[in-house]
Amino acid sequence: MQYWLMKSEPDVFSIDDLKRVKVEPWDGIRNYQARNFMRDDMRTGDQVFFYHSNCDVPGIVGIMKVASKPYADPTAFDPKSNYFDPKSDPDNPRWMLVDVRYVKKFKRTISLAELREDPVLEGMRLLMRGNRLSVMPVEKAHWDHILSLV
DNA sequence: GCCAACGTTGGC
DNA sequence: GCCAACGTTGGC
Numbered sequence: 213m214q215y216w217l218m219k220s221e222p223d224v225f226s227i228d229d230l231k232r233v234k235v236e237p238w239d240g241i242r243n244y245q246a247r248n249f250m251r252d253d254m255r256t257g258d259q260v261f262f263y264h265s266n267c268d269v270p271g272i273v274g275i276m277k278v279a280s281k282p283y284a285d286p287t288a289f290d291p292k293s294n295y296f297d298p299k300s301d302p303d304n305p306r307w308m309l310v311d312v313r314y315v316k317k318f319k320r321t322i323s324l325a326e327l328r329e330d331p332v333l334e335g336m337r338l339l340m341r342g343n344r345l346s347v348m349p350v351e352k353a354h355w356d357h358i359l360s361l362v
Numbered sequence: 363g364c365c366a367a368c369g370t371t372g373g374c
Numbered sequence: 375g376c377c378a379a380c381g382t383t384g385g386c
Contacts, residue, residue: 244369
């Protein structure tokens, strides 16, 4: 079992949206490091923190789990999509994704500010300077500690 | 809206 | 391969 964190702007796709649809392809990731985590390292059943970015109170809002093997991101092939990438070849897709399934929404948001103040979480990738990665691993010790804050 | 940090592109 | 220019992310 591995643990992850994935970011989404709630104006685009929030944990309430995921709760409604239950399962969602995590499309639109256009960063190689993030793609590599999804393509090479994620396993069905891995647990994932849902993080809201670019909003009033950025932070962790709930849990989902990986619900598929990696497959080609279909939005890369759709000229009408914001995520269209003409350089992604259907025979050798550049962008891969996994489906995620809703598990739970926390009763409260564990805010970025709160995470930053917590000495136990020192060194957590999310909190490193200038971090912009939207898909990243979470250490089990950090995962367990964050759950204890909810 | 601002801007620091970072990733990508493309000329050379 | 270097690096300047540019585009994006995302907190504040």
